[in-house]
Amino acid sequence: MSGGTLPGGWFDAGGQLHRDFDLAVLTGREEELLTQARHPRPAALVTEVLSRCVRRIGEVSPVPPEVIGDLLVADRLHLLLQLRRATFGDRVRAALVCPWPGCGERVSLEFSLADVPVEPRELPGRWHTMVLSDGREVVFRLPTGADQEDLAPLAGENEGAALTALLTRCVGRLGGDDDPDLAGLSSRARAEIEDRMRQVAPSVAQTMDARCPECGRAFTAPFDVQRFFLGELRTDGTRLYQEIHYLAYHYHWSETEIMAMTRDKRQRYIDVLADSIEALNDAG
Ligand SMILES: [Zn+2]
Structure with missing residues (x-):
């Protein structure tokens, strides 16, 4: 079990902030979930994995999937990063192409x-108030995982429509209107709301500062936390079941016991077995 503090935090219906968390490591069960799931929506998959591994947020324990879905986007990214660190460690190896003209070398970093970089924020509550340059008051909340989940299909088809839908979900009141129609919002007012959202939201950087070992120049590499996490975990299903079979065959452990192990632990037992089988062969 590991723990930490969310960059933003979750406000319950009573307005209480829940921010520190406990996290259990990923086991074979979550890997199986990821190999089986053919989820078109990565955000839905993230909600499922996090609701299995996040054991506590503030005074909320267990943490239901609805709360995981209601977490701010940056809080979910932070939890994914901490889950990866707790399960597989802190180091990440990435194969990149140096973007500098005249270099373009394939490098491993x-x-x-x-x-x-994580930018935490002390949030005043779930709702934020601002005044537009036209004098109207806007009350909004910050985007959550559930927003991403629900809008993913639309975002794939029409990004502009998805942004309007996101604003419609997040803006609770506009100029005294509790059910405002945001399709008619001027692009200026829209930009003002989006800017303010970015300013007040906690963030987890989705880029990495890198230096090319070939040409020595620095560059910024994109780092899509969600894609990285899901891609790394999507072990090929055949291998997972081969490992389970191998361990069950030699140690006589049950499937349930083996699935409760992390990938690293399975691998360590497999290495020990391989060594001892080799020693047996050498002796014979
Ligand atoms: Zn280079």
């Missing part, structure tokens, strides 16, 4: 997840 190592990152430390502890270096991913």
